[in-house]
Amino acid sequence: MAGYRAAKVSDVAARIGVSEPVIFQNFGSKEALYAAVLDRAAHGIRAELHALAGQHGSAAELLAHVLSPAGDSGPHRPGTHGALFADAATLLADPGLTEAAKGAARTLVDHLAGLLRRTGAPP
Numbered sequence: 001m002a003g004y005r006a007a008k009v010s011d012v013a014a015r016i017g018v019s020e021p022v023i024f025q026n027f028g029s030k031e032a033l034y035a036a037v038l039d040r041a042a043h044g045i046r047a048e049l050h051a052l053a054g055q056h057g058s059a060a061e062l063l064a065h066v067l068s069p070a071g072d073s074g075p076h077r078p079g080t081h082g083a084l085f086a087d088a089a090t091l092l093a094d095p096g097l098t099e100a101a102k103g104a105a106r107t108l109v110d111h112l113a114g115l116l117r118r119t120g121a122p123p
Helices: 009-016 020-027 030-053 059-066 081-089 098-119
Strands: none
Touching (some): 009 030, 059 098
């Protein structure tokens, strides 16, 4: 994973098997593509957390499971949602990405706050 600044739209296009103009026809810019990826990832994580919530007794247990740094499942290893959001946090000062990064974070924060309200905050 190269991160937003080092990534090239041509590399993304090649990886998914389309031409670079197809990316720009659908998203308009590299910033808009990244914003769409962040939004999709935030909603995917929200769905994963919702599914996992029933398997853990409390929000604290759920968060301990999700944030566990154990082995290959660590949340911040390259290619994970955690790495994507860590990269997004470094881009908050970029005018083209500020709202996308904040919106994705808001999606997750709102969902986590709801989980805490439903299951009770950890002591």
